Amino acid sequence: MPEAPSSRRRRPTAAAVEPGAEVATVTALEDRRDAEGRSTELVPVPGSAEPLADPRRSDIDEWGRSERMRQLARTLYGPVYERWHRVEWEGLDKLPTEGGALLVANHAGAIPSDAPVIMHGIESELGRPVYGLADEVFKRLPVVGVLWSRVGGVLAHPDNAYRLLREQEQLALVFPEGTKGTGKPFQERYQLRRFGRGGYVEIAMRSGVPIYPIAVVGAEEAMPTLWSSARLARALGIPYVPLTANMLVFAGLGPLGAVVPLPAKIRVRVLDPVTFDVPPDQPRYSRSRIMEASEAIRAQIQEALLDMLRARQSVWFG
């Protein structure tokens, strides 16, 4: 695992701060050298690195992920994945078996099925964990937030992504459309929304990892949004409050009906990786390069979606 140079200054990217928001800054004093010009950053004495006693009782890691909970989730979600959505992958072998990589996919459905499908598929096929980067909304909600982090969800923050990708060389999954993708009405299905502000490209550049674009077909039909109330959403402080087809179809199930997806066939296609010939760990990257790459990846996924939709004969049987 490469050690990050400690002198590196992590600059908060635009994604972390709302425009125009007045934010109190916590500023650190700069490192100084003492009177003799000796750097105050000393090298640790070798041999003193005797591991400390760490009496942990749970298997919950620093990200809040628990392998035991993940195992349980895999067991419960397995039948949904195999029987309900009958997920089929294309190009799964393109994904790396080691090293960090950022997976970027389209995002759809009021409660999107694409996230669990991609995470479950890669974890069970490749046997490596996938950390899903998500909006802060998850962390605000009781129970949901805890469960989400136990099964591998992490707040989409540039610092978190850097640590996951560069320092821990993990797979991270991100949906640049965010809630704009999942909140869109059914008539606008498979029309990709803006890919944020390209923050995900900047993160991949800084972490020095490739981006694997992923196109998912079927999640749109698994939970179509028929109508949504902007006023109610504002009042509740959540991104959208939808009326989904599922609520009507599964009305007999009561409140459970709102979370059960329709049995749409889901196909996932992994596209060729995108690499960036820029050095990692830079404080800034060219805006134009970022936006160019972001637009190209968005176009690539949009094209793959159209290609997959052309070949699709049935929403339910693929």
Added chain:
Amino acid sequence: MGKRVLITGLGTFWGGRVAQDLEADPSVDVIVGLDRHDPRVPLERTEFVRTDESYSILARIVKAARIDTIVHTFLVVDSTQMSSRQMHEINTIGTMNLFAAASAPDTTVRSVVVKSSTLVYGSHPRDPVWFSESSRRAEQPRSTVERTLLAVEGYVRDFAVDNPHVAVAVLRFSNVLGPDVSTPIASLLTRPLVPTILGFDPRFQFVHEADVVRAIRFALDSGLAGTYNVAGDGLLPWSEVIDICGKRPFPLSPIGTELLALPLGRLGVDLPRELLDLLRHGRGVDNRKLKAAGFDYRFTSAGAVDDFARSMRVRHLTAAGPEYRYERDVEQFFRHSPAVVHDD
């Protein structure tokens, strides 16, 4: 010539601990401790001055004692102990006066260590899992203790800029646990039922009290400059903290928690705003910068909790010991009377 150290907040747990530690060091010539209250630990050679932290007195002391090192531990991070106004006086005004005194034109001060807290980062759903020293807060502080600590760090930063020849180290300590120190979190964990917020299980990070004193000593000895997080390795969920302490969780409603906290406060369960935020969202800080500077921890986060839990099991047996009481005349006698025979 040895060090001439001024410790603010000698009557606090940390001031007393650091003074005791420095007394054992022969390279320290003079230790002067300031506080409004009597020291709570027996001290051999530390000179105690009872004073409020007004500018003129501080300036005279710094000048008269030729202070070259200041250890600023008189910063209140436990908001359950006093009112906002008092906290403002001690943290903000006290720090302002201290650094004004230390930056007098002919100052002898060469090194400063400030005991700050990771409270300056706040606790918010938009936080990264690990804050680095240069991370920004997600939102403006809501609690007085956080506001005053940010103001304190502002004065320290100004002082560091104006006095580039002084090594200024700001140590941001995480939640402290240990056998002796009393903190709002420790007092929650001593009860059979420990408050949690229903549906939240945030990650906590701790630093052991011994590592706090060691970190302050390390900063003094190595002439550390800059801002450093001080926290044990690892983050562990609050449920696990409760489990290690052998207690049971007592879930509070996630809606209207602050209203619930009011009657609980009457019952002696203090849940200040910053602690409620922490119980909801937790906080982790990156401790690698201080490690890279050469500091090695004795306890991880879980290790600190475990050591605290062990001491808690025998607390009712050990708490009965005789408590030290500061008697001014007796202390004056020991320090200044020719009758007392010193070994050296």
